[in-house]
Amino acid sequence: MSGIRIDDLSMIYEVPGGAPVEALSHVSIDIKEGEIMTVLGPSGCGKTTLLNILAGFLSPTRGQVLVGDHRVTGPGAERGVVFQQGALFEWLSVAQNVAFGPEMAGRPRAEIRKRVEELLDIVGLSGFGDKPVYALSGGMQQRVALARCLANDPELILMDEPLGALDALTREKMQGLVLQLWKEFGKTIVLITHSVEEALFLGERLIVMAPRPGRIEKEYRLPFADRGLVEDARDIKASQEFVETREEVLSMIWSMEEEIMGRGDGQS
Amino acid sequence: MSDRKPSSLTIWLGLADNAFTRQKTVKFGDSTAVNSGRFWSILIVVVLALLWITGSILNWIEPFYWPTIGGTWERIVKLLSEGFRNTSLWEHLGLSVYRVLSGVIYGALVGIPLGFAMGLSSFARGLFDPIVEFMRPIPPLALIPLIILWFGIDETAKIFLLFLAALFIMTIAARSGVNSVRISKVHAAYSLGASRLQVLRRVILPNALPEIFTGLRTSMGVCWGTVVAAELVAAEKGLGSMIMIAKNFLQTDTVVIGIILIGIVGYAIEMIMRLLERWLIPWKGKG
Numbered sequence: 094m095s096g097i098r099i100d101d102l103s104m105i106y107e108v109p110g111g112a113p114v115e116a117l118s119h120v121s122i123d124i125k126e127g128e129i130m131t132v133l134g135p136s137g138c139g140k141t142t143l144l145n146i147l148a149g150f151l152s153p154t155r156g157q158v159l160v161g162d163h164r165v166t167g168p169g170a171e172r173g174v175v176f177q178q179g180a181l182f183e184w185l186s187v188a189q190n191v192a193f194g195p196e197m198a199g200r201p202r203a204e205i206r207k208r209v210e211e212l213l214d215i216v217g218l219s220g221f222g223d224k225p226v227y228a229l230s231g232g233m234q235q236r237v238a239l240a241r242c243l244a245n246d247p248e249l250i251l252m253d254e255p256l257g258a259l260d261a262l263t264r265e266k267m268q269g270l271v272l273q274l275w276k277e278f279g280k281t282i283v284l285i286t287h288s289v290e291e292a293l294f295l296g297e298r299l300i301v302m303a304p305r306p307g308r309i310e311k312e313y314r315l316p317f318a319d320r321g322l323v324e325d326a327r328d329i330k331a332s333q334e335f336v337e338t339r340e341e342v343l344s345m346i347w348s349m350e351e352e353i354m355g356r357g358d359g360q361s
Numbered sequence: 362m363s364d365r366k367p368s369s370l371t372i373w374l375g376l377a378d379n380a381f382t383r384q385k386t387v388k389f390g391d392s393t394a395v396n397s398g399r400f401w402s403i404l405i406v407v408v409l410a411l412l413w414i415t416g417s418i419l420n421w422i423e424p425f426y427w428p429t430i431g432g433t434w435e436r437i438v439k440l441l442s443e444g445f446r447n448t449s450l451w452e453h454l455g456l457s458v459y460r461v462l463s464g465v466i467y468g469a470l471v472g473i474p475l476g477f478a479m480g481l482s483s484f485a486r487g488l489f490d491p492i493v494e495f496m497r498p499i500p501p502l503a504l505i506p507l508i509i510l511w512f513g514i515d516e517t518a519k520i521f522l523l524f525l526a527a528l529f530i531m532t533i534a535a536r537s538g539v540n541s542v543r544i545s546k547v548h549a550a551y552s553l554g555a556s557r558l559q560v561l562r563r564v565i566l567p568n569a570l571p572e573i574f575t576g577l578r579t580s581m582g583v584c585w586g587t588v589v590a591a592e593l594v595a596a597e598k599g600l601g602s603m604i605m606i607a608k609n610f611l612q613t614d615t616v617v618i619g620i621i622l623i624g625i626v627g628y629a630i631e632m633i634m635r636l637l638e639r640w641l642i643p644w645k646g647k648g
Contacts, residue, residue, distance in 0.1 A: 150548055170554030180545040183644040184567040193563075194553035227647035245553055 097124040097147070097249055097281060102156035104142050104307070115306030116142045117153070122300065122309070124249075129275050129282040129318055131296030133289060133342070135349050139307020140285045144253050147283060148174050160249060170194060173247035175238050178258040181226045187237050188213065188222035194245035212240040215277070216270065232263035236270070243278060252284040256291065265326060268294055272321045289342050293317055293335060294326070301342060303349050311345065313338070374400040428614035436614040445603050445615065454622060457592065457599040460516075461584045461630075464523020468580055472528045473573060476535025477565075493532055501526035501587045505594055514595040519588065526587045527580035534576025538569025543648065571638075571645040578634040585627050600626075 104117040117139040124130055132140045145151040147158055149168040158165040160172065168174075173194075181190050188209050195205045213219050216236040221229070226237055235255055242250055255271075256264045268291060275282055286292050292299050297318045303310035315338070317329050329335055367377030375398040377383075388394040416422045417429035424432055440450045478485035479493070501522055512518035542565055550564045592601025600623050607615035638645065 148548070148552060168548065168551035170552070172552060174549060174552040176545045176549060179543055179648065180549040182546065182550075182564065182567070183648045184570070184642075193550070193555075197550075197554045197556075197559055197563075225644060225647075227644060241549075241553070 096126045096128075096161075097283075098159040099123070099143075099147070100157050100159065102143070102146060102153045102158070104139065104146065104151070105154045117146075118306035118308045120156075120307070120309055124281060124283065126248075126281055127279050128297055129272075129284070129295060130298045130300065131284045131286060131292040132300045132302060133286060133292040133346070134302030134307075134310070135304055135346055135353065136287070137304040137307070137353070138302040138349075139304070140302050141253065142307065143302075144251055144283065144285050147249070148172055148251050170198065170245050171248045173242035173245055173250045175235075175242050175250065175252040175255045177254045178231060178234065181234055181237055181241070183225070183227050185226070186222065187218060187224050187226055187229070190226055190237055191222075191240045191244050193241060198245070208244055209240075212244055215243075215274070216240045230263075231259050232267060235259065235267060239270070239274060243274065243280075248281065250280050250282045252282065254285055254287065257287070264288075264291070269321070269326060271295055272318060275318070276322050289339055289346065290330060293339055293342065294321060294330060299342075301345060304353060310349070313342075372396075374403075376400050425611065425613060428617055433614050433618065436612075437618060440615065440618065446606065448598050450622075453598055453600050453603045454626065457585075457588050457601065458626065460519050460523055460588050460599070461581065463520045464584050464588075465527045465577065465580045467520070467524040468527025468584075469531045469573075469577060471524075472531025472576075473535045475528075476532040476537075477539055477561075477569075479532070480536045480539025481561075481565075489532075493529055496525075496529050497533065501583070502590050505591060509595060519591050519596065522591055523584045523587060526584050530580045530583060531573070531576050534572050534579070535569060538572035538576075539565055541572060542568040568648070571642050574634075574638050574642055574645075578631065578638070581630050581634055582627070585623075585630060589623055 099120060099122040102117050102120045103115070106114045106116060108114055120139075120143065122130075132143065134140050142151065146153050147165065149165045149172065152166070163171075165172070182193065185193070191209045191212055192205050195208060200208075209222065210219070213222055216239055218233060218236050218240070221233070226234060229237065238255065252271075256267050259267060271282075271284070272295065274280075284292075284295055286295075293313075293315060294317050296313070296315055299313040299315055300309055301311045301313070302308065317335060320329055371377040372379050375396040378394070378396060382388070382394045382396065385391065385394055413430055417431060422429050428436070444450055445453060475485075475489060479489055480486075504522060504525060508518050508522050512521060546564055546568065547560060550560045555563065588599070589601035592599040593605045596602035600619050604616045604619035604623075607613075607619065
């Protein structure tokens with residue numbers, strides 16, 4: 094096992110009767126094994142396209158993604174994906190959802206049951222295994238989604254705005270869980286978000302993307318994810334360093350948004 | 362004045378609003394503020410029954426147009442003991458139900474795979490789309506003459522007609538069930554290591570079940586209507602033929618009993634299907 098290499102990705106959509114849209118332009122990133130990286134940017138910056146290419150749902154116009162020495166050509170069990178919401182199988186119980194991956198791989202039943210129980214315990218859902226997923230709150234459903242992904246023991250976990258549909262309080266709690274799982278399982282994680290605070294708090298490394306064409310605007314190395322494992326989340330988010338970085342990133346994103354709106358003066 | 366709380370009986374009867382609705386100021390336009398109105402339901406049933414009873418007693422009713430209550434009761438007893446035209450009432454009823462079930466089952470067996478193929482493959486979609494779209498708006502009854510020409514008037518003809526009636530409903534239901542699967546669920550399954558066959562069996566099929574079941578319910582309803590009508594045209598036995606033959610003998614009471622039975626069975630089918638749906642597909646509408 095080794096890291097992930099994103100090698101000069103470009104993605105161009107042909108639009109009938111218009112100029113082609115460059116959703117991604119020459120994006121290269123190397124992700125170390127065990128790293129947690131967040132990707133942030135205004136809408137249209139290509140962050141979701143990037144994640145879909147990493148997951149293997151889209152093939153890029155140019156460039157490639159390597160997981161170890163293996164080139165990504167389609168979805169695979171070694172790259173788990175956590176979606177925003179509504180990607181759980183509502184016809185299955187909580188435990189059956191978590192067991193889905195190992196069952197597809199034909200693992201022995203006893204092993205699956207044990208693994209599911211462990212994972213439900215870790216994400217704080219022990220005792221909920223027999224419940225139908227639709228009986229759970231949004232936050233609990235995302236816990237199931239995390240457990241389902243981890244059940245397959247993937248090398249890389251891709252998260253597409255996993256906490257985007259949750260209310261602010263639940264979201265903060267879930268951010269803590271994501272960090273805890275990252276620490277506990279040592280997985281490589283790429284998390285897409287449109288929340289600046291979340292991107293700063295969860296990313297050891299933060300990629301800020303800009304639109305038209307979708308590209309990497311700036312990259313940060315951040316200490317907050319590591320600190321989040323030991324310190325109180327509110328203290329970190331209120332610390333001077335966090336606030337300063339947040340304002341810097343925010344104003345960067347704002348000026349991009351304004352450029353999109355066609356004003357481009359960075360004021361108001 | 363309005364400080365007094367209405368009793369639970371008046372609330373049940375719908376003569377007073379419940380505690381939640383009482384506090385609402387906007388009621389016109391809020392459909393949840395329209396209560397059951399049970400009192401009026403009971404009233405209308407009682408009034409109609411009383412009208413029938415008094416009409417029968419006071420000889421207001423000409424039995425040629427509408428049976429008296431006494432005559433109807435006697436006819437029911439007679440139908441239950443002797444049957445109608447050497448066939449028991451249950452056989453008439455059972456035969457109609459059997460035809461409907463056969464038609465729906467054959468329709469589902471062909472229609473569901475067909476709908477799946479149309480939802481999953483461009484080839485199948487292109488091949489069958491013109492046929493399905495053309496057949497969809499044609500009422501099954503319009504096919505009766507053609508089917509009589511092909512099959513005569515035996516059992517095959519009726520079941521084939523019902524098969525056709527169910528087939529296109531089931532095909533469209535299965536196709537839309539496949540189309541309704543959220544792409545993130547399919548993506549999730551592939552990312553969890555599922556093969557194409559596993560995605561089909563473990564994601565697309567269960568995801569389509571609610572719509573398939575709705576299709577079954579609709580087919581049952583349509584086939585029930587169609588079977589009665591088909592039996593009116595050409596059949597020896599079955600509820601539809603029973604009321605048609607009874608009409609020829611001016612047995613208005615048998616006609617009315619037949620109509621009531623047709624209504625009850627149709628309603629029962631719908632209720633049973635709803636119950637099955639709640640029991641078999643509890644996740645419906647909760648994705």
